[in-house]
Amino acid sequence: MLRTEVSTVLRTELRDRIAVLTLDRPGQLNALGSETADQLKQALADLRDNDDVRALVITGAGRAFSAGADLGEIESFTAPGQFRAFVGRLTEAFALLEDFPKPSVAAVHGFAFGGGLELALACDLRVAERGTRLGLPEMKLGVLPGAGGTQRLPRLLPPAIAKQMILTGEPIDAERAHTLGLVNELAEPGAALKTAEALAAKLTAAAPLALAAGKRLIDHGLGMDLETAIAYERETVTVLFSTEDRAEGLKAFRERRPGDFRGV
Numbered sequence: 001m002l003r004t005e006v007s008t009v010l011r012t013e014l015r016d017r018i019a020v021l022t023l024d025r026p027g028q029l030n031a032l033g034s035e036t037a038d039q040l041k042q043a044l045a046d047l048r049d050n051d052d053v054r055a056l057v058i059t060g061a062g063r064a065f066s067a068g069a070d071l072g073e074i075e076s077f078t079a080p081g082q083f084r085a086f087v088g089r090l091t092e093a094f095a096l097l098e099d100f101p102k103p104s105v106a107a108v109h110g111f112a113f114g115g116g117l118e119l120a121l122a123c124d125l126r127v128a129e130r131g132t133r134l135g136l137p138e139m140k141l142g143v144l145p146g147a148g149g150t151q152r153l154p155r156l157l158p159p160a161i162a163k164q165m166i167l168t169g170e171p172i173d174a175e176r177a178h179t180l181g182l183v184n185e186l187a188e189p190g191a192a193l194k195t196a197e198a199l200a201a202k203l204t205a206a207a208p209l210a211l212a213a214g215k216r217l218i219d220h221g222l223g224m225d226l227e228t229a230i231a232y233e234r235e236t237v238t239v240l241f242s243t244e245d246r247a248e249g250l251k252a253f254r255e256r257r258p259g260d261f262r263g264v
Helices: 034-048 071-075 080-098 115-122 137-141 149-156 159-168 174-180 192-204 208-221 226-241 244-255
Strands: 002-006 010-015 018-023 055-060 104-108 111-113 125-129 133-135 185-187
Touching: 010 034, 018 034, 018 192, 034 080, 055 115, 055 192, 071 080, 080 115, 104 115, 104 192, 111 115, 115 133, 115 149, 125 174, 125 192, 133 174, 137 159, 149 159, 174 185, 185 192, 208 226, 208 244, 226 244
Parallel strands: 018 055, 055 104, 104 125, 111 133, 125 185
Antiparallel strands: 002 010, 010 018
């Protein structure tokens, strides 16, 4: 069953156990403004404890994923503090997405520039159509990415490649991004959303508690030394051993059937 919630700049659709969040400013190439950041935060809050949702897909309406931050809104600022607050709203929204307990997939088409790419970087996985361009062009405007781009991109790409993209402002295409590991799957033109939903469906088949724990282990473990991270892993899997889903997973494996996981 499909349920849709409509706001001015962000649409949320529930498809089976996947929530599809669509940036919905096609006339502005889905430029990201304060309203988008606020509505993304609200959508994440609404979906966090919704047991009917086990994965997110984020996409953009029209011919592009997102052109980046809303330059019209930025040009209206008269003081640095206003820009700082604007960047802070985007940064907070992207951090909530990155820390969201359910996995997320960005479905990218056309181009993802600036804040648009930063939004995709905050997702766990990325699908992009062939020919899509991805870049952080802020250097050409005399500034730098300010919503996580200078920090997340070097954690997902070889640092020298990330430096080249940030310091030159030049984009790369989806094919190269896939070769470098920034994009998980390539889609044919027009098929990014379908491909992302298929990938998200694989995630929703997993045990929710294990899925959230696996995401948390990877994200947090990367900031720890190896010995501490392995200890963290050991404690986490010990907790999962006591769950009903773990027992169901073993039973399903022995019976050669998909697991009926309930998140308990």
